[in-house]
Amino acid sequence: MTYPRSLVIIFLCALTSCINQQSLLSDLKSHAGNAVDTYIFAVDAESLFYPYLKKTNSGGNKANSYNDLDTQLANLDKAYDSDRPDEVMLFVHGGMTNEKGGVKGALAKFNEIKNSRSHNGKKIMPIFLTWDSGFSSSYLNHIKGDGNGISYIGLNHKVPATFASGTIQVPTDILTGIIQTPKTWFDGTAKTLQTWDWLYGLTPESFPATNTYELTLKSQLKDGWNSSEGFYKPAGLNNIPWAASLGSGNAPLSFPKSATSIAFIPMTVALAPAYQAIGRPAWENMTRRAHTVVHRYPTMMVSGGTGNNRDDRTDGSFPVADGPLSTLMKHIAKWQHHSQSLRVSVVGHSMGTMVLNEAFRGMEVTPESKTKGRGAIPHINIDRIIYMAAACTIRDFNDTAGDYLMRNPQANCYNLCLHPARELKEENPSAMFPLVLSGSLLTWIDEFFESPRDFQDRTFGSFENCIIAYRRMPNTIRFSLKGFADDSDWSETSISGPQKHTQFDEFKFWEFDYITPCQPKPINAYLPSGPKI
Numbered sequence: 221m222t223y224p225r226s227l228v229i230i231f232l233c234a235l236t237s238c239i240n241q242q243s244l245l246s247d248l249k250s251h252a253g254n255a256v257d258t259y260i261f262a263v264d265a266e267s268l269f270y271p272y273l274k275k276t277n278s279g280g281n282k283a284n285s286y287n288d289l290d291t292q293l294a295n296l297d298k299a300y301d302s303d304r305p306d307e308v309m310l311f312v313h314g315g316m317t318n319e320k321g322g323v324k325g326a327l328a329k330f331n332e333i334k335n336s337r338s339h340n341g342k343k344i345m346p347i348f349l350t351w352d353s354g355f356s357s358s359y360l361n362h363i364k365g366d367g368n369g370i371s372y373i374g375l376n377h378k379v380p381a382t383f384a385s386g387t388i389q390v391p392t393d394i395l396t397g398i399i400q401t402p403k404t405w406f407d408g409t410a411k412t413l414q415t416w417d418w419l420y421g422l423t424p425e426s427f428p429a430t431n432t433y434e435l436t437l438k439s440q441l442k443d444g445w446n447s448s449e450g451f452y453k454p455a456g457l458n459n460i461p462w463a464a465s466l467g468s469g470n471a472p473l474s475f476p477k478s479a480t481s482i483a484f485i486p487m488t489v490a491l492a493p494a495y496q497a498i499g500r501p502a503w504e505n506m507t508r509r510a511h512t513v514v515h516r517y518p519t520m521m522v523s524g525g526t527g528n529n530r531d532d533r534t535d536g537s538f539p540v541a542d543g544p545l546s547t548l549m550k551h552i553a554k555w556q557h558h559s560q561s562l563r564v565s566v567v568g569h570s571m572g573t574m575v576l577n578e579a580f581r582g583m584e585v586t587p588e589s590k591t592k593g594r595g596a597i598p599h600i601n602i603d604r605i606i607y608m609a610a611a612c613t614i615r616d617f618n619d620t621a622g623d624y625l626m627r628n629p630q631a632n633c634y635n636l637c638l639h640p641a642r643e644l645k646e647e648n649p650s651a652m653f654p655l656v657l658s659g660s661l662l663t664w665i666d667e668f669f670e671s672p673r674d675f676q677d678r679t680f681g682s683f684e685n686c687i688i689a690y691r692r693m694p695n696t697i698r699f700s701l702k703g704f705a706d707d708s709d710w711s712e713t714s715i716s717g718p719q720k721h722t723q724f725d726e727f728k729f730w731e732f733d734y735i736t737p738c739q740p741k742p743i744n745a746y747l748p749s750g751p752k753i
Contacts, residue, residue: 256330258295261548262323263351265361267512269544272323289544293551296347300555305345307563307603308552309333309730312545314570314611315353315506315661322350325725333730342563344730347552349545351513353571358505359498363389366505389501397497404492407667408657433640433684440690450705450740455697460690462697465737466683467705467716469639488657495656495668503669510574514543514582541582541597549579553598565604569725570661573610573617573681580620585627605633606735608724610681611665613672614689617680622694632698634735637683638662638718639706646720660721702737 262272268285271292300308311329313322326348333346410427413419424431441453441464455463556562568576584599605621625633638646638660646660659667662679672678676692678685683703686693693699704717718724728734 258299260326260348263544265352306342307344309346309565311567312349312572312575314572318354319352353506359502362501393497397493400496401492452739462699463737464701466703467740469706513545514578549597553600563603567606569608571611573607573612577620608636614680615676635701637703640684641706700737
């Protein structure tokens with residue numbers, strides 16, 4: 221019984237990947253010749269750049285990946301000379317986004333950003349790095365045998381070998397998921413119970429994270445803090461230098477939503493094995509891709525053409541930052557070298573923060589530092605680091621972007637988060653059909669997809685995590701933490717900020733008022749800029 225089911229899963233993953241690819245080809249052909257194309261750098265599952273329009277028309281040629289990247293960068297130079305921007309903004313999207321979704325998202329945001337101005341009236345030039353973090357392709361590559369720090373992508377898998385690997389991987393995943401089901405269900409239920417205020421009031425010691433969070437808020441951030449009203453702490457007060465704000469919270473769940481959640485409990489129980497069986501392996505492959513966009517694996521070889529020999533792309537000694545994002549950032553560094561007044565902002569949503577952290581890891585930390593080898597990304601004076609619902613860990617941030625922030629006095633960092641209640645109450649795929657355990661992606665990462673060894677291994681984009689670990693946040697007024705309100709009854713005309721993990725980049729994240737901590741604002745304070753959900 222197990223092997224036929226394994227083959228079915230392999231077939232469905234492959235079919236889904238093919239359908240997504242064909243959809244990408246058909247949907248994007250209409251954009252041929254659009255000036256937006258120059259600003260979008262698309263990267264596939266093999267961490268290779270491809271001109272997505274060329275791919276839609278001819279299927280692309282992986283052997284010419286680096287040559288195509290050089291052509292794209294030459295076109296970007298022309299656009300830069302024409303635009304004469306005051307600020308370059310590099311945006312990297314998050315996980316669970318296939319090739320089509322990443323490119324379409326960039327197309328949707330481009331004009332609004334380019335036609336806007338930053339808070340000081342500066343002209344912005346947006347650049348998008350899209351990468352294939354799709355769920356189906358990530359799990360399919362896991363089935364092929366990718367793992368243990370080695371990638372076999374690009375080695376022209378033989379179909380029999382792929383199926384042989386899959387018949388081992390899939391049954392193992394299924395058994396792992398089944399074995400983990402009791403713990404998965406227990407952890408998920410415990411998180412859901414945290415949203416029941418009356419239960420927490422009866423026994424707060426049963427919820428140590430929430431209890432520590434609230435005690436820390438009351439003792440360190442604001443006297444007389446009221447969770448339902450939110451708070452604002454300006455920079456420099458108490459013993460914490462950075463500013464922080466949280467929108468109003470504890471909006472009650474409506475009866476229909478509560479009743480729906482209860483009705484779907486049997487389904488959430490039945491699907492629990494899939495969280496570990498399929499979700500965790502797919503997540504692990506997504507995190508691999510987040511790294512190889514910057515530092516490609518030595519084993520990630522592609523046949524055909526010297527243009528793909530990674531040694532041809534280095535500038536000297538190790539460590540070598542040889543991925544597409546590294547090459548793009550070296551180009552931005554070149555612009556800033558010729559125009560030192562050029563402002564640079566980097567924006568990461570969800571797993572996009574993991575990609576950017578890897579870029580910071582490969583960058584010379586200060587203008588004077590030359591310790592990372594000639595193959596490193598040259599130093600860039602980055603003015604704004606904007607992280608939204610960051611899926612990276614607190615430790616990873618501190619070792620990379622946080623280290624950069626502390627060493628470069630011109631930099632400012634904005635950490636934008638959902639309200640802690642929204643992190644727990646988010647329902648997927650929708651409130652009317654909550655087929656899986658509640659919680660945002662960050663909750664799932666902390667509880668299901670990762671196994672944090674200590675608190676610093678928990679997600680940086682969780683407001684609750686940052687408050688509990690406030691001593692591990694950057695010790696500077698140039699860092700800020702902002703959590704949006706919990707508005708359970710939000711609608712298209714009444715919204716106080718992101719209510720779901722996926723909504724952050726639908727708002728005007730380049731505007732000062734959106735990213736800066738402030739006094740809690742009433743409903744309608746933040747208007748969505750993108751398509752309505």
